[in-house]
Amino acid sequence: MTHVSLLYHEGREGDHSESETESLEQQVVGFLGSKGISVDRSDIEACHTLPTRTKGATPVIIIRFTNRKNQISILKQGRKLKGTEVYINEHLTRRNGHSAKFGSYSLMNLESNTIMDIQLVQSNEVGGSYHMEKEGLKRCLDHLEANRFKADYIVTDRHPQIQKYLRERNITQFYDVWHFEKGLSKKLEKASHKEDILKKWLQSIKNHAYWCATSSTTGPEKVAKWTSLLNHLENVYDHEDPLFPKCLHPERASRDPNKWLQPGSVALHKAEKLLLNKRVLKDVAKLSHHHQTSSLESFHSLILRFAPKNVFFPFMGMLCRLYLASMHHNENASRVQATTSAGQAVYKVVYPKAKMGEGVVKPVKTDPTFNYVHDLMRLLMEVFEDPTSFDEEMKTPHPSRPFGRKYTHSEG
Structure with a gap:
Protein backbone atom coordinates (compact mmCIF):
# COMPACT_ATOMS: atom_id res chain seq x y z
CA MET A 1 0.00 0.00 0.00
CA THR A 2 0.98 3.66 -0.34
CA HIS A 3 0.78 6.18 2.47
CA VAL A 4 0.88 9.99 2.63
CA SER A 5 1.03 12.07 5.79
CA LEU A 6 -0.79 15.39 5.97
CA LEU A 7 -0.05 17.80 8.82
CA TYR A 8 -3.51 19.36 9.09
CA HIS A 9 -6.47 18.66 11.32
CA GLU A 10 -8.77 20.70 13.52
CA GLY A 11 -10.58 17.86 15.28
CA ARG A 12 -9.45 15.36 17.88
CA GLU A 13 -6.95 12.63 17.21
CA GLY A 14 -7.07 8.91 17.90
CA ASP A 15 -9.56 6.23 16.90
CA HIS A 16 -12.52 7.21 14.75
CA SER A 17 -15.95 5.75 14.15
CA GLU A 18 -17.09 5.06 10.60
CA SER A 19 -19.01 8.35 10.44
CA GLU A 20 -16.03 10.29 11.80
CA THR A 21 -13.75 8.65 9.21
CA GLU A 22 -16.10 9.67 6.40
CA SER A 23 -16.21 13.20 7.80
CA LEU A 24 -12.40 13.28 7.96
CA GLU A 25 -12.16 12.10 4.34
CA GLN A 26 -14.61 14.84 3.32
CA GLN A 27 -12.55 17.46 5.14
CA VAL A 28 -9.34 16.33 3.48
CA VAL A 29 -10.85 16.07 -0.02
CA GLY A 30 -12.61 19.42 0.41
CA PHE A 31 -9.54 21.22 1.69
CA LEU A 32 -7.22 19.85 -1.00
CA GLY A 33 -9.82 20.67 -3.66
CA SER A 34 -9.94 24.28 -2.45
CA LYS A 35 -6.18 24.47 -3.11
CA GLY A 36 -6.47 23.08 -6.63
CA ILE A 37 -5.44 19.52 -5.71
CA SER A 38 -7.99 17.10 -7.10
CA VAL A 39 -8.60 13.95 -5.03
CA ASP A 40 -11.28 11.35 -5.67
CA ARG A 41 -12.62 9.73 -2.49
CA SER A 42 -12.70 6.38 -4.30
CA ASP A 43 -8.88 6.57 -4.51
CA ILE A 44 -8.59 6.74 -0.70
CA GLU A 45 -8.51 3.34 0.98
CA ALA A 46 -8.09 4.62 4.56
CA CYS A 47 -7.84 7.95 6.33
CA HIS A 48 -7.12 8.51 10.03
CA THR A 49 -5.09 10.64 12.44
CA LEU A 50 -2.08 9.64 14.50
CA PRO A 51 -2.18 10.10 18.28
CA THR A 52 -0.01 12.94 19.58
CA ARG A 53 2.26 12.81 22.61
CA THR A 54 1.80 16.48 23.47
CA LYS A 55 -1.63 17.74 24.49
CA GLY A 56 -2.94 20.33 22.07
CA ALA A 57 -0.39 19.49 19.34
CA THR A 58 -1.58 19.31 15.74
CA PRO A 59 -1.98 15.64 14.80
CA VAL A 60 -0.93 14.16 11.47
CA ILE A 61 -3.49 12.70 9.09
CA ILE A 62 -2.45 9.45 7.40
CA ILE A 63 -4.00 8.77 4.00
CA ARG A 64 -3.60 5.38 2.34
CA PHE A 65 -4.30 5.35 -1.39
CA THR A 66 -5.44 2.41 -3.47
CA ASN A 67 -2.39 2.58 -5.74
CA ARG A 68 0.96 4.32 -5.96
CA LYS A 69 -0.01 6.30 -9.06
CA ASN A 70 -2.53 8.31 -7.04
CA GLN A 71 -0.01 8.84 -4.26
CA ILE A 72 2.65 10.20 -6.62
CA SER A 73 0.09 12.52 -8.21
CA ILE A 74 -0.74 14.04 -4.81
CA LEU A 75 2.93 14.40 -3.81
CA LYS A 76 3.74 16.23 -7.06
CA GLN A 77 1.02 18.77 -6.31
CA GLY A 78 2.32 19.45 -2.80
CA ARG A 79 3.82 22.77 -3.93
CA LYS A 80 0.28 24.15 -4.27
CA LEU A 81 0.10 24.19 -0.46
CA LYS A 82 2.95 26.68 -0.22
CA GLY A 83 2.01 29.57 2.00
CA THR A 84 -0.45 27.52 4.06
CA GLU A 85 0.22 25.77 7.35
CA VAL A 86 -0.34 22.39 5.73
CA TYR A 87 2.50 20.08 4.71
CA ILE A 88 2.22 16.93 2.67
CA ASN A 89 4.81 14.17 2.65
CA GLU A 90 5.29 10.45 2.03
CA HIS A 91 4.72 8.64 5.29
CA LEU A 92 7.54 6.68 6.95
CA THR A 93 6.47 3.20 8.09
CA ARG A 94 8.08 -0.22 8.28
CA ARG A 95 5.75 -1.30 5.50
CA ASN A 96 6.93 1.47 3.20
CA GLY A 97 10.52 0.66 4.11
CA HIS A 98 12.00 4.14 4.02
CA SER A 99 11.24 7.84 3.96
CA ALA A 100 11.04 9.10 0.40
CA LYS A 101 11.25 12.82 1.16
CA PHE A 102 15.05 12.92 0.90
CA GLY A 103 17.62 10.51 -0.42
CA SER A 104 21.31 10.79 0.37
CA TYR A 105 24.01 9.14 -1.74
CA SER A 106 27.49 8.62 -0.30
CA LEU A 107 30.64 7.94 -2.29
CA MET A 108 33.37 6.26 -0.24
CA ASN A 109 36.99 5.57 -1.08
CA LEU A 110 37.11 1.94 0.06
CA GLU A 111 40.91 1.91 0.22
CA SER A 112 41.14 4.79 2.70
CA ASN A 113 37.67 4.22 4.22
CA THR A 114 36.80 7.91 3.81
CA ILE A 115 33.75 9.70 2.40
CA MET A 116 34.71 11.53 -0.79
CA ASP A 117 31.34 13.08 -1.51
CA ILE A 118 27.76 13.00 -0.28
CA GLN A 119 24.72 14.32 -2.12
CA LEU A 120 21.20 14.99 -0.87
CA VAL A 121 18.34 14.64 -3.35
CA GLN A 122 14.73 15.64 -2.76
CA SER A 123 12.10 13.38 -4.30
CA ASN A 124 10.21 16.15 -6.10
CA GLU A 125 13.43 17.11 -7.93
CA VAL A 126 13.49 13.83 -9.84
CA GLY A 127 9.82 12.89 -10.16
CA GLY A 128 9.63 10.35 -7.35
CA SER A 129 11.65 8.51 -4.74
CA TYR A 130 12.55 5.66 -7.11
CA HIS A 131 14.85 7.94 -9.11
CA MET A 132 16.71 9.51 -6.19
CA GLU A 133 19.45 6.88 -5.96
CA LYS A 134 20.45 7.25 -9.60
CA GLU A 135 20.41 11.05 -9.37
CA GLY A 136 22.55 10.96 -6.22
CA LEU A 137 25.15 8.77 -7.93
CA LYS A 138 25.12 11.00 -11.02
CA ARG A 139 25.81 14.10 -8.93
CA CYS A 140 28.59 12.36 -7.01
CA LEU A 141 30.36 11.21 -10.17
CA ASP A 142 29.89 14.59 -11.88
CA HIS A 143 31.34 16.27 -8.79
CA LEU A 144 34.40 14.03 -8.78
CA GLU A 145 35.02 14.47 -12.51
CA ALA A 146 34.72 18.24 -12.13
CA ASN A 147 37.56 17.99 -9.61
CA ARG A 148 39.63 15.76 -11.97
CA PHE A 149 39.00 12.48 -10.17
CA LYS A 150 38.31 9.30 -12.10
CA ALA A 151 36.83 6.12 -10.65
CA ASP A 152 38.57 2.88 -11.67
CA TYR A 153 35.56 0.86 -10.57
CA ILE A 154 32.61 1.18 -8.23
CA VAL A 155 31.12 -1.33 -5.77
CA THR A 156 27.35 -1.08 -5.28
CA ASP A 157 24.27 -3.22 -4.74
CA ARG A 158 22.36 -4.62 -7.72
CA HIS A 159 19.93 -1.76 -8.32
CA PRO A 160 18.81 -2.03 -12.01
CA GLN A 161 18.91 1.73 -12.64
CA ILE A 162 22.46 1.94 -11.30
CA GLN A 163 23.60 -0.96 -13.48
CA LYS A 164 22.30 0.69 -16.63
CA TYR A 165 23.63 4.12 -15.72
CA LEU A 166 27.17 2.88 -15.02
CA ARG A 167 27.19 0.97 -18.31
CA GLU A 168 26.30 4.17 -20.12
CA ARG A 169 29.18 5.99 -18.39
CA ASN A 170 31.60 3.12 -19.14
CA ILE A 171 32.44 2.63 -15.46
CA THR A 172 33.29 -0.88 -14.26
CA GLN A 173 30.82 -2.04 -11.65
CA PHE A 174 31.16 -4.78 -9.04
CA TYR A 175 28.49 -6.02 -6.66
CA ASP A 176 28.78 -6.11 -2.91
CA ALA A 285 30.70 -12.92 -12.26
CA LYS A 286 30.50 -9.32 -11.05
CA LEU A 287 30.96 -9.92 -7.30
CA SER A 288 33.63 -7.64 -5.89
CA HIS A 289 36.96 -9.30 -5.21
CA HIS A 290 38.53 -5.98 -4.13
CA HIS A 291 36.41 -4.41 -1.41
CA GLN A 292 32.95 -4.70 0.15
CA THR A 293 30.58 -1.97 1.30
CA SER A 294 30.47 -2.92 4.99
CA SER A 295 32.30 0.32 5.88
CA LEU A 296 29.69 2.30 3.98
CA GLU A 297 26.90 0.50 5.84
CA SER A 298 28.61 1.50 9.11
CA PHE A 299 28.63 5.10 7.92
CA HIS A 300 24.90 4.89 7.19
CA SER A 301 24.38 3.77 10.79
CA LEU A 302 26.43 6.74 11.94
CA ILE A 303 24.17 9.10 9.98
CA LEU A 304 21.24 8.02 12.14
CA ARG A 305 22.99 9.52 15.17
CA PHE A 306 23.12 12.91 13.46
CA ALA A 307 19.79 12.66 11.61
CA PRO A 308 17.34 10.20 13.25
CA LYS A 309 14.66 8.88 10.92
CA ASN A 310 11.87 9.68 13.34
CA VAL A 311 12.66 13.42 13.25
CA PHE A 312 11.83 15.63 10.28
CA PHE A 313 14.52 18.06 9.10
CA PRO A 314 14.32 20.70 6.35
CA PHE A 315 16.59 20.26 3.36
CA MET A 316 19.41 22.51 4.59
CA GLY A 317 19.21 21.06 8.09
CA MET A 318 19.46 17.53 6.69
CA LEU A 319 22.35 18.50 4.42
CA CYS A 320 24.31 20.03 7.31
CA ARG A 321 23.79 16.92 9.43
CA LEU A 322 25.06 14.73 6.59
CA TYR A 323 28.17 16.91 6.35
CA LEU A 324 28.75 16.61 10.10
CA ALA A 325 28.40 12.82 9.90
CA SER A 326 30.90 12.75 7.02
CA MET A 327 33.44 14.85 8.91
CA HIS A 328 33.07 12.71 12.01
CA HIS A 329 33.51 9.52 9.99
CA ASN A 330 36.56 10.74 8.06
CA GLU A 331 38.30 11.93 11.22
CA ASN A 332 37.78 8.57 12.90
CA ALA A 333 38.10 6.27 9.88
CA SER A 334 41.58 5.05 10.82
CA ARG A 335 41.10 4.36 14.53
CA VAL A 336 43.28 1.52 15.77
CA GLN A 337 42.20 -1.35 17.99
CA ALA A 338 42.13 -0.63 21.72
CA THR A 339 44.50 -2.50 24.03
CA THR A 340 44.60 -3.27 27.72
CA SER A 341 47.24 -1.88 30.11
CA ALA A 342 49.19 -5.07 29.42
CA GLY A 343 49.13 -4.40 25.68
CA GLN A 344 46.60 -7.10 24.76
CA ALA A 345 44.06 -6.38 22.01
CA VAL A 346 40.48 -5.85 23.20
CA TYR A 347 37.52 -7.63 21.60
CA LYS A 348 33.79 -7.73 22.25
CA VAL A 349 30.93 -10.07 21.36
CA VAL A 350 27.96 -8.52 19.53
CA TYR A 351 24.71 -10.06 18.39
CA PRO A 352 23.68 -8.39 15.11
CA LYS A 353 20.07 -8.74 14.02
CA ALA A 354 21.21 -10.00 10.62
CA LYS A 355 22.87 -13.00 12.29
CA MET A 356 19.60 -14.09 13.94
CA GLY A 357 21.04 -14.02 17.46
CA GLU A 358 24.39 -15.57 16.53
CA GLY A 359 27.32 -13.95 18.35
CA VAL A 360 30.12 -12.27 16.42
CA VAL A 361 33.51 -11.30 17.84
CA LYS A 362 34.59 -7.78 16.86
CA PRO A 363 37.66 -5.71 17.80
CA VAL A 364 37.10 -2.72 20.08
CA LYS A 365 38.41 0.52 18.57
CA THR A 366 39.93 3.43 20.48
CA ASP A 367 37.58 6.26 21.51
CA PRO A 368 36.55 8.66 18.69
CA THR A 369 37.89 12.20 18.51
CA PHE A 370 35.98 15.39 17.72
CA ASN A 371 38.64 17.77 16.41
CA TYR A 372 36.40 18.76 13.51
CA VAL A 373 34.13 20.53 16.03
CA HIS A 374 37.00 22.81 17.07
CA ASP A 375 37.80 23.47 13.39
CA LEU A 376 34.17 24.44 12.74
CA MET A 377 34.07 26.74 15.77
CA ARG A 378 37.30 28.42 14.65
CA LEU A 379 35.88 28.89 11.14
CA LEU A 380 32.67 30.30 12.59
CA MET A 381 34.61 32.93 14.52
CA GLU A 382 36.48 33.87 11.34
CA VAL A 383 33.15 34.39 9.57
CA PHE A 384 31.92 36.61 12.42
CA GLU A 385 35.10 38.68 12.34
CA ASP A 386 35.17 39.21 8.57
CA PRO A 387 32.02 37.91 6.80
CA THR A 388 32.80 39.70 3.52
CA SER A 389 35.69 37.34 2.75
CA PHE A 390 33.24 34.40 2.73
CA ASP A 391 30.63 35.91 0.41
CA GLU A 392 31.25 33.46 -2.44
CA GLU A 393 31.22 30.43 -0.14
CA MET A 394 27.98 31.58 1.49
CA LYS A 395 26.27 31.72 -1.90
CA THR A 396 27.13 28.07 -2.65
CA PRO A 397 25.51 25.52 -0.30
CA HIS A 398 27.41 22.57 -1.80
CA PRO A 399 31.11 21.98 -1.07
CA SER A 400 33.58 22.87 -3.80
CA ARG A 401 35.75 19.81 -3.22
CA PRO A 402 35.44 16.28 -1.80
CA PHE A 403 35.55 15.75 1.95
CA GLY A 404 38.90 13.96 2.14
CA ARG A 405 42.01 16.09 2.75
CA LYS A 406 44.57 14.03 0.89
CA TYR A 407 43.79 12.75 -2.60
CA THR A 408 45.89 12.47 -5.72
CA HIS A 409 44.53 14.30 -8.74
CA SER A 410 44.55 12.57 -12.10
CA GLU A 411 46.17 14.48 -14.91
CA GLY A 412 43.99 15.65 -17.78
Missing part, protein backbone atom coordinates in the same frame (compact mmCIF):
# COMPACT_ATOMS: atom_id res chain seq x y z
CA VAL A 177 28.76 -9.75 -1.76
CA TRP A 178 26.60 -9.10 1.30
CA HIS A 179 23.75 -7.64 -0.77
CA PHE A 180 23.97 -10.56 -3.22
CA GLU A 181 24.08 -13.15 -0.44
CA LYS A 182 21.21 -11.51 1.42
CA GLY A 183 18.88 -11.60 -1.59
CA LEU A 184 19.78 -15.20 -2.44
CA SER A 185 19.48 -16.35 1.18
CA LYS A 186 15.87 -15.21 1.38
CA LYS A 187 15.00 -17.37 -1.62
CA LEU A 188 16.93 -20.34 -0.23
CA GLU A 189 15.25 -20.04 3.16
CA LYS A 190 11.85 -20.01 1.49
CA ALA A 191 12.76 -23.07 -0.60
CA SER A 192 14.07 -24.95 2.45
CA HIS A 193 10.86 -24.71 4.50
CA LYS A 194 9.85 -28.23 3.48
CA GLU A 195 13.39 -29.49 2.82
CA ASP A 196 15.31 -29.79 6.09
CA ILE A 197 18.37 -31.18 4.33
CA LEU A 198 18.70 -27.98 2.28
CA LYS A 199 18.33 -25.85 5.40
CA LYS A 200 21.47 -27.47 6.84
CA TRP A 201 23.51 -26.13 3.93
CA LEU A 202 22.33 -22.49 4.06
CA GLN A 203 25.29 -21.14 6.04
CA SER A 204 27.78 -23.06 3.89
CA ILE A 205 26.22 -21.60 0.73
CA LYS A 206 26.54 -18.09 2.19
CA ASN A 207 30.20 -18.70 3.05
CA HIS A 208 30.81 -20.09 -0.45
CA ALA A 209 29.59 -16.83 -2.00
CA TYR A 210 32.23 -14.85 -0.09
CA TRP A 211 34.95 -17.38 -0.90
CA CYS A 212 34.14 -17.33 -4.64
CA ALA A 213 34.48 -13.55 -4.69
CA THR A 214 37.58 -13.08 -2.53
CA SER A 215 39.61 -16.01 -3.90
CA SER A 216 39.10 -15.11 -7.58
CA THR A 217 40.25 -12.32 -9.87
CA THR A 218 38.09 -12.84 -12.97
CA GLY A 219 34.40 -13.30 -13.62
CA PRO A 220 34.67 -16.75 -15.27
CA GLU A 221 36.74 -18.03 -12.33
CA LYS A 222 34.07 -16.87 -9.86
CA VAL A 223 31.37 -18.60 -11.91
CA ALA A 224 33.39 -21.82 -12.16
CA LYS A 225 33.83 -21.96 -8.39
CA TRP A 226 30.19 -21.10 -7.81
CA THR A 227 28.81 -23.82 -10.09
CA SER A 228 31.05 -26.39 -8.35
CA LEU A 229 28.86 -25.90 -5.28
CA LEU A 230 26.10 -28.07 -6.73
CA ASN A 231 28.53 -30.99 -7.12
CA HIS A 232 29.81 -30.43 -3.59
CA LEU A 233 26.25 -30.73 -2.23
CA GLU A 234 26.16 -34.20 -3.81
CA ASN A 235 29.55 -35.17 -2.30
CA VAL A 236 31.30 -34.84 -5.68
CA TYR A 237 34.61 -32.95 -5.74
CA ASP A 238 35.67 -33.21 -9.40
CA HIS A 239 34.15 -30.67 -11.78
CA GLU A 240 33.78 -30.19 -15.53
CA ASP A 241 34.94 -26.57 -15.74
CA PRO A 242 38.72 -26.43 -16.49
CA LEU A 243 38.99 -23.13 -14.56
CA PHE A 244 38.16 -25.03 -11.37
CA PRO A 245 38.48 -28.77 -12.03
CA LYS A 246 38.71 -29.95 -8.40
CA CYS A 247 37.82 -28.75 -4.92
CA LEU A 248 40.80 -27.37 -2.97
CA HIS A 249 39.84 -28.81 0.41
CA PRO A 250 41.10 -32.27 1.44
CA GLU A 251 38.68 -35.13 0.90
CA ARG A 252 37.34 -36.68 4.08
CA ALA A 253 35.08 -39.65 4.67
CA SER A 254 31.68 -38.36 5.71
CA ARG A 255 30.36 -39.37 9.12
CA ASP A 256 26.81 -38.53 8.09
CA PRO A 257 25.99 -39.73 4.56
CA ASN A 258 22.42 -38.43 4.92
CA LYS A 259 23.57 -34.82 4.82
CA TRP A 260 24.28 -34.96 1.06
CA LEU A 261 21.67 -34.08 -1.52
CA GLN A 262 20.67 -37.10 -3.58
CA PRO A 263 20.52 -37.01 -7.42
CA GLY A 264 16.95 -36.50 -8.61
CA SER A 265 15.72 -35.30 -5.22
CA VAL A 266 13.39 -32.36 -4.76
CA ALA A 267 15.97 -30.58 -2.60
CA LEU A 268 18.63 -30.84 -5.30
CA HIS A 269 16.18 -29.61 -7.94
CA LYS A 270 15.35 -26.54 -5.83
CA ALA A 271 19.02 -25.84 -5.16
CA GLU A 272 19.93 -26.14 -8.85
CA LYS A 273 17.05 -23.87 -9.87
CA LEU A 274 18.20 -21.13 -7.49
CA LEU A 275 22.01 -21.47 -7.60
CA LEU A 276 22.36 -21.90 -11.37
CA ASN A 277 19.79 -19.29 -12.36
CA LYS A 278 21.04 -17.20 -15.31
CA ARG A 279 20.76 -13.94 -13.42
CA VAL A 280 22.55 -15.42 -10.39
CA LEU A 281 25.45 -16.59 -12.57
CA LYS A 282 25.61 -13.18 -14.21
CA ASP A 283 25.74 -11.50 -10.81
CA VAL A 284 28.34 -13.92 -9.43
